Amino acid sequence: MELLKEKILKEGHVEKNCILKVDSFLNHQLDIKFFNLLGQEFRSRFKNVSIDKILTIEASGIAIASITSQYFDFIPVIFAKKSLDAAPNTSHFETKVHSYTKNLDFTVRISKKYIKKDEKILIIDDFLAQGSACLGLIDLVQQAGGIVAGIGIVIEKGFQDGGKILEKKGFNVQSLAVIDSLEDGKIIFR
């Protein structure tokens, strides 16, 4: 998506360890008009796909998923909750997600009430890097007996393994921008 690449080049900057900061529009300050363009783009990428609900994970995925829902006939959005508390909870499906940025394991949960057997779920998130959050969300959908109908990512770090792992498993992953390198602070798109 050209507009997204331009926005990343204009507003993003690269920190050490290949961290791309896009907090002026994507994950701290939020550009809601621009999110509407992202939502439209996800709609066109998943044009012929039947989807019942959108699943995302707190916190940065929530705004993107919510605006995107508006382009999918306002289907419900569910956000999985992260917790450091590992005490099992019979009313929820839960899984483990490792955060590489924080170097922590989170328990991630959704209530059993909100994804049902055979429901077709679109997973939406801001970043795809190693794929840990995404694999966690897939696990939650599958525990519920739902079907992962697609995965929509705003920015994929193509030099990390998440995208490859998900495609190898057969998922339809649509990343609106794929970055092949952040070496020497330079942003190179695929």
Added chain:
Amino acid sequence: MELLKEKILKEGHVEKNCILKVDSFLNHQLDIKFFNLLGQEFRSRFKNVSIDKILTIEASGIAIASITSQYFDFIPVIFAKKSLDAAPNTSHFETKVHSYTKNLDFTVRISKKYIKKDEKILIIDDFLAQGSACLGLIDLVQQAGGIVAGIGIVIEKGFQDGGKILEKKGFNVQSLAVIDSLEDGKIIFR
């Protein structure tokens, strides 16, 4: 807001310790069409108020703030980030917020880049109870030299002190539904 009260009565339920669960539409599964009505209502409540940015706090405030922005000419949304890590960070304004539900103190931060002196800020959140999160957000705005132009809350627990504290300090608090009691599992609106 009558539609909100009806939705709370229809979908909400009361758990022990006067906890109102509205996670079918407000803070786990999200009803984005309904959030558009909330956004319109906030616009009409703050019709004559000049506002530059919306500030909320992760996670449940993000979707409401994002949809609401669409009714305020797509002004930027900033969400304050919660962390258990108290290490000071010179690039951010930070404050402490106590979570009564989790019985934990969080450090809550916003980047110094996104609220500037004299900017007029609308604070949006899903719940107002003791007011701890809201007072934290006010503190962040004031550290930045910004002006709290208004506070928009979806559900205020009127039997707790947050609303009174904020009004005594002179803030324009607009709560779309105020609950006066949850005793015996019964939802009584003001």
